Amino acid sequence: MKLPFPLAEVAARHSKWLLMAGTALLVSACSATELANFPDTNRVVARADYLDRKPLPALSDYQVAAQQRVRNLLTRPMTVGAAVEIAMLNTPHLQQVYQSQQIWDEDLVLAMAEAAATETDVNHTEMDWTAARLALMKSVNTVDRFDFPKEYFDTVEDFVEVGEDVRKAYFAAVAAQQLQNMLEHAATATQAAAELANAQYQAGTANRRAQALHHMTHAEVVKALAHAKLEAVSTRETLNRLLGLWGDDANWTAPETLPPLPEARPVFDGLEEFALERRLDHLSERKSWALWHSAVDVRSEVRENYAALQIHYDIAKYQRDTVLPLSDVVLGETQLEYNGMLMGVYDLIDDTRGQVEAGREYVAALRDYWIAEAELVQSVGGALPN
Amino acid sequence: MNRRQFFAASGLGLAAGAGLISRAIAAPAEPESFTDPATRQPLSADGRSYTPVVTLNGGSLPWRMNNGVKEFHLVAEPVQREFAPGMVVNCWGYNGSSPGPTIEVVEGDRVRIFVTNKLPEHTTIHWHGILLPSGMDGVGGLTQPHIPKGKTYVYEFTVRHSGTFMYHPHSDEMVQMAMGMMGMFIVHPRDGSHRVDRDFCFLLASWDIDPGTFTPNTAEMTDFNMWTFNSRVFPGIDPLVVRQGDRVRIRVGNLTMTNHPIHLHGYTFKVTGTDGGWVPPSAQWPEVTADIPVGAMRAFEFVADVEGDWAFHCHKSHHTMGPMGHDVPNMIGVDQKKATPKIAKLLPDYMYMPMGENGMAEMQDMVAMGMTLPENTLPMMTGEGPFGPIEMGGMFTVLKVRKDVAPGDYSDPGWYEHPEGTVAYEYKP
Structure with missing residues (x-):
């Protein structure tokens, strides 16, 4: 210890x-x-x-309360708020911190639930760090251990970092699962095309080359699907490690979709100054010559992450509002031409895949937006200005 | 500047070059407009001994006599032509129509044709098959300056030979003809010979109009998808209505880039004329299909002595179809039931139906069931007859021979009412 x-x-x-x-x-x-x-x-x-x-006994009051809370949260499809809350309670590293700080009690579990606001908003993406900090302070004060500012800084810093890691891992895992599910549609499409090619070959209307080409197209999608599954497993297990979940607890259900893109483009004024007031790593440097250097870095990080957030927002919105409708138009017109025997069933299948790909690109763009948000939140000290 | 250029530059080139032409020319008459695609009644022969032609889904251009000269006014301009109900094409044509109105004169007539260019580019008119002063031949750059946009040029010549001719641009010719610029030029014999009771004429044209578009692609040379009689496709082409016993002439000109074996059901006919003039009887032979070469005209005749609805069409079967997809997979005999549920599941908002396993006839059933096509696109086979779908498109129409048609009446008498026992019937043991 x-x-x-x-x-x-x-x-x-x-x-x-x-x-x-x-x-x-x-x-x-x-x-x-x-x-x-x-x-x-x-x-x-x-x-x-x-x-x-x-x-310490094998199972402290904290552990009992935390495990109960975690189990309760795991009965529902995982939200980002729930993931953060579980991480706060269950991440081995933070548990060690609580233990060392002797704030290892049921009150902390309740305080974390309150801070995470998991119950009130399924799409809630931010931890109320102020509340979490106060809860921590309160717990520390209770045992009169609030003597060591460095410890306190480290702990809150850990909170913010774990929060960022969990949120990024959460969005990556949910997106990977969704991307895999969508790719299964594409595999269904190419499988149908390969089956049609078989039937064409049997009827004598396509040669073996044409048949083989359809099968190769299907094989490409099957391989891509395998990689998508690997990505879904890998991102999910990254999150499981951060959440400290194993056994049955690791079989939580992911929601089918990511949180929706916010209606309004995110715009914040004075983010750099906001970050300078809140970044604890920066504050801890105020004692020395490193302050100036640190401030330059903080400001740059904030600018970069803020630009990334807005650009990822723009990409996701463009994909959703412009590209997806375009893929709908293409598929719709193909259907009309198919009706008139002006285009064939393989064109229909190809354009269905085109629409699936446009949808997958949207999911990836939305994932990148939420990951950018998590990075920006971290770089301004744990929460965005209201 | 040589003498020719001087006259051209001074605007006197044509008049000076032709030599004999009066320079005091009255302004051209207001151009007659032909935007309605219905077949017009023929013009009056004005007391002369010929039977005026009937232009399928068009008509002949009225003229004005001016000191013994027949004056016509053609306006080259962008037009919209309905190919058949459900499809309108952005064409270029004359006097509101593609094809332009038929010019109909008598051998020996002096004609003066004003050509006003309202196209976005220059043009000329070449009088195909007509022997005239070389400077009136209408070849841009070779025999005259191109007619700039906004200008009116005058062609004037004496028509020396009777026969079946046509007119079309010889100026950015590929584009302008692919856009529909063409018309018939009929010259009746002065002596009343070769007279028939009903005289029909039309031009063949080919088009590349992608499904869902409105304007022909003019850069195409071989892969056309629309085939027209006078810029109309079945069922938009009017029937050829004939009184039983009439002697009938049908004149066909080919401005596509392939030959067209034009076939008439039932009757035998003889080709009596080409764009080179009348065929001597000793050179005629009976046939049922006249192949119309590229850039050529054929006039053939028969006596319509048997009543009925007789199909009349190009015998290239693709030319009696509407727009077709030539890259669709061959599904004849292909069992699609394994893949069908997968595709239907992928397209939950679309009524997916496998097509082609049993041929293409099912397509028109699906269209009849309400399956929609791209905008401005006709089904490739369509038309409803008295016994069911006719399954045609493109270069197809019907010769309707009836005994109760009045002379000069070209209105559609409806479907033929077959005498009892004269229609193919199902065998029932």
Whole structure:
């Protein structure tokens, strides 16, 4: 177990005042050499003794409550909010943090549920980090362990990072499953074409070359489908690892579709300044020459991620509002020409595949949008401005 | 600048070149418009000894006599032509129509034809098969300047030979003919010879009009999908209505890029004329199909002595079809029932039906059931007859011979009412 730094070291490392969750907490400056300025040192030792003497029970109250909550969340198709909440409760790394911070209780489980707002909005994509931080602070204060700002920063930083990882993994997993399902339609189409080619060969209206070409087309789609399945498994297991799920818990149901594209193009003013106030990694650098360098990096990251969010939004919207209707027009006109025997059944099948591909490109674009959003959220410190 | 260029530049080129032409020419008459695709009644022969022609789904251009000269006014212009109900084509033509109106004169007539160019590019008119002063032959660049857009040129000549001729541009010729610019030029014998009771004429044209489009693709040389009599396709082509016992002449000109074996059911006929003039009786022989070569005209005659509805069509079966897909897979005898449910499932909003296993006739049933086609596109086989679907399109119409048709009446008498016992019937043991 990692022990907290001696306060003197903490004080040396951090500026005397720090911003946390929009609240400035004052930490007294002190002399590193005066013993009186090392409060609670005995307690530090005592805790270590306590832990050495009484190991944690196999299943703590926290674990019972967390497992119950996780099981409850897993009964429904997984939402992004649920995934984040499960991660907050269940990720091995965060559990270790809670344990080390001694905030390992049922109240934290309730506080996380409240912060995630999983119950109220299935498409909710943001964790209420302020609430999570306050919950953490409250838990820390309860056991009077809120002495070490660095620890606190690390923990909240972990929250934000895990949140980002989970959300990216969630969108990747849901999209991969959807992309696989859609590709199955394309495989059905090429299978029908191959079967027609068989029937044509048997009837003497197509030669073996034409028949073989249809089968090769189908084989390409079958292989692509296998790769799509691999991607779906891989992204799902990435998420399972982040969520700390195994056994039956790992068999959760994914929703059929990603959250819809927001109605309005995302526009935020003053994002760079917003990020500078909230990025804890940046704040922790304020003590040194690195501050300036850090600010430059933060600003650049925010600009990049903000541009990525807007561009991915534009691509997804263009695909949905322009390209998909165009593929509908193409298929519709092919159907009309098929009616008049002006085009053949293979044209119909090809254009069906074209429409499926346009749909898959939309799913991929929507996935990229939500991943870009997760990255932007992370780069501004855990939540976008309202 | 040589003398020729000088006259051309001064606007006197034609008049000076022709030498004999009066320079005091009155303004041309208002052009008669032919936008209605119904067959017009023939013009009056004006007391002269000939039977005026009937132009299928068109008519003859009225003229104005001016000091002994027959004056016509043709306006070359973009037009819209209905090929058959359900399809309108953006063509170029004359006087509101493709083909242009028939010019009908008598051997020896002096004619003056005003040609006003309202096309977006220059044009000329070549009088195909007619011997005239070389400078009136209408070959842009060779025998005259191209007629610039917005200008009116005058052609004037004396018609020396009777026969069946045509007119068409000789100026950006491929485009302008592919767009529908053509017309008949009929010259009746002055002496009243070769007279018949009913005299029909029309031109053959081919078109490349993609399904769902409105304007012909003029760059095509071989892969045409629409085949017309006077820019009409069956069932848009009017019937040839004939009184029983009439001597009938049908004049056909071919401005497509392939030959057309034009076949008349029932009757034998003899080719009595080409664009080279009248065929001597000793050179005529009976036949039922006249092959019309490219860029040529044939006039054939018969006596319509047996009543009935007689099919009359190009014998190239693709030419009696509407637009066809030539790249569709061959599904004759192909059992499609394994793949059908898969395709139907992929297209839940579409009434997918496998086609072609038993031939193509089922297509028109599906169209009749309400399956829609691309806009401005006709079914490739269509037309409803008294006994069911006629399954035709393109170069197909019907010669209707009736005993109760009045002389000069060309209106459609309806389907033939067959005497009892004269229609093929089902054998019932």
